[in-house]
Amino acid sequence: xxxxxxxxxxxxxxxxxxxxxxxxxxxxxxxxxxxxxxxxxxxxxxxxxxxxxxxxxxxxxxxxxxxxxxxxxxxxxxxxxxxxxxxxxxxxxxxxxxxxxxxxxxxxxxxxxxxxxxxxxxxxxxxx
Amino acid sequence: xxxxxxxxxxxxxxxxxxxxxxxxxxxxxxxxxxxxxxxxxxxxxxxxxxxxxxxxxxxxxxxxxxxxxxxxxxxxxxxxxxxxxxxxxxxxxxxxxxxxxxxxxxxxxxxxxxxxxxxxxxxxxxxx
DNA sequence: CCGTATCCAAGTTGATACTG
DNA sequence: CAGTATCAACTTGGATACGG
Numbered sequence: 001x002x003x004x005x006x007x008x009x010x011x012x013x014x015x016x017x018x019x020x021x022x023x024x025x026x027x028x029x030x031x032x033x034x035x036x037x038x039x040x041x042x043x044x045x046x047x048x049x050x051x052x053x054x055x056x057x058x059x060x061x062x063x064x065x066x067x068x069x070x071x072x073x074x075x076x077x078x079x080x081x082x083x084x085x086x087x088x089x090x091x092x093x094x095x096x097x098x099x100x101x102x103x104x105x106x107x108x109x110x111x112x113x114x115x116x117x118x119x120x121x122x123x124x125x126x127x128x
Numbered sequence: 129x130x131x132x133x134x135x136x137x138x139x140x141x142x143x144x145x146x147x148x149x150x151x152x153x154x155x156x157x158x159x160x161x162x163x164x165x166x167x168x169x170x171x172x173x174x175x176x177x178x179x180x181x182x183x184x185x186x187x188x189x190x191x192x193x194x195x196x197x198x199x200x201x202x203x204x205x206x207x208x209x210x211x212x213x214x215x216x217x218x219x220x221x222x223x224x225x226x227x228x229x230x231x232x233x234x235x236x237x238x239x240x241x242x243x244x245x246x247x248x249x250x251x252x253x254x255x256x
Numbered sequence: 257c258c259g260t261a262t263c264c265a266a267g268t269t270g271a272t273a274c275t276g
Numbered sequence: 277c278a279g280t281a282t283c284a285a286c287t288t289g290g291a292t293a294c295g296g
Contacts, residue, residue: 029172029173029176029247030243030244030245030246030247030248030250030251031172031176031240031243031244031247032172032173032247033247033250033251034243034244034246034247034250035166035167035172035243037250038163039163039167040268041268041269044157044159044160044163045157045160048157048159056277056278057277057278057279058277058278061278068269068270068271068272069278069279069280070269070270070271070279070280070281071268071269071270072279073278073279073280074269083253083254089278093276093277094277094278095276095277095278095279096277096278097277097278097279104250104253107246107249108246110242110245110246111239111242111243111246112159113242114238114239114241114242114243115158115159115162115163115239115242116158116159116162117158117238118158118162118235118236118238118239119157119158119159119160119161119162120158121235122158122161122162122165122232123158123161125211125232126211168288169288169289184257184258185257185258185259186257186258189258196289196290196291196292197258197259197260198259198260198261198289198290198291199288199289199290200259201258201259201260202289217258221257222257222258223257223258223259223296224257224258225257225258225259
């Protein structure tokens with residue numbers, strides 16, 4: 001019980017009434033906001049790509065095996081709207097569009113890192 | 129760019145090919161597994177409750193304003209199946225069922241904590 | 257008290273074809 | 277190259293009623 005209390009800032013959680021988060025929108029609870037920002041079908045994979053550097057639309061399309069153009073555009077637009085990524089359009093023929101992380105987007109790294117660490121432990125444990 | 133590289137274990141991410149995660153199931157990438165485990169409509173709120181202690185079904189139902197019995201049962205069953213929570217049935221009349229976090233469930237704390245911290249920063253920034 | 261069963265509305269994702 | 281547009285399939289969540 002006390003195993004985590006001195007390791008993590010646990011009582012950061014209760015300072016917002018997350019139990020009442022669903023009156024109206026889903027953003028009253030910060031955890032829900034984070035989930036909304038990265039919870040899309042492909043968003044963490046897109047973030048993973050962009051953490052490795054700037055990418056063109058076509059590059060992302062080829063890297064994220066199985067994604068359709070529609071979904072890629074849609075997820076990128078949402079992340080741009082949320083301020084996580086930057087979209088740079090080069091007016092030329094043929095067109096060229098580059099996507100990169102914003103400063104805010106880069107601050108997601110510890111979140112993804114925590115999720116990655118837990119996921120690995122979880123997958124290991126499931127083998128038993 | 130190097131702002132985070134010495135603060136976090138960044139290159140934990142690329143050791144699994146997350147880009148190819150969607151061939152077959154959605155669990156090849158550890159980050160996706162974590163998302164699957166906590167991504168339900170009410171799961172982080174349920175976890176939040178259970179981090180504060182053991183709860184009866186009715187208690188959860190009252191705390192999570194707006195949740196239906198069907199959804200509460202469904203989310204609890206999924207989390208039980210994933211090994212995050214423990215379900216203790218007391219065979220008595222009227223029936224009594226208690227839910228609590230497992231050890232694995234408790235290890236989610238740093239994840240939720242990271243998400244909570246980021247969400248707060250995100251919500252603050254959106255006010256501008 | 258703690259559920260299950262059924263039905264339905266809404267949202268999400270995908271397949272496919274087309275365009276500046 | 278980097279998208280849009282349209283339609284169909286699938287998934288999710290909720291309202292309601294009933295049961296041990």
